[in-house]
Amino acid sequence: MHEFGIAYDIFETARKAASDNHATQVKKVCVDIGEMSMVNPEQVQFLFETLIEEDPILKGAVLESRVVAPETRCTCGYYGNEKFVCPSCGALPELVRGREIVVTHIEIEVDE
Numbered sequence: 001m002h003e004f005g006i007a008y009d010i011f012e013t014a015r016k017a018a019s020d021n022h023a024t025q026v027k028k029v030c031v032d033i034g035e036m037s038m039v040n041p042e043q044v045q046f047l048f049e050t051l052i053e054e055d056p057i058l059k060g061a062v063l064e065s066r067v068v069a070p071e072t073r074c075t076c077g078y079y080g081n082e083k084f085v086c087p088s089c090g091a092l093p094e095l096v097r098g099r100e101i102v103v104t105h106i107e108i109e110v111d112e
């Protein structure tokens, strides 16, 4: 399943960041999901929650996902968010950004 690999990547990224920063608890994980990644954010959320259940540091962490609009560019010079038809010349624009899934921010708790 596509979403499982993504949820697992987010989980691993958060776990690594937590251990790199000597975290005792991860509170929140923020992730940007490109609209063109064709990923179902609710599904990712559900799988992430399943994955963290057995993890002492990540258990209870909140996954905050944000769907990010794609960025496209066209040979005519157009640059914007139109995915399928260039508004200036009608051609198919090229996708610059919008397929990626990026962990943008992690909130942790550290023992003093």
Ligand SMILES: [Zn+2]
Pocket (backbone or CB within 6 Å): 074, 075, 076, 077, 078, 086, 087, 088, 089, 090, 091
């Ligand atoms: Zn164009």
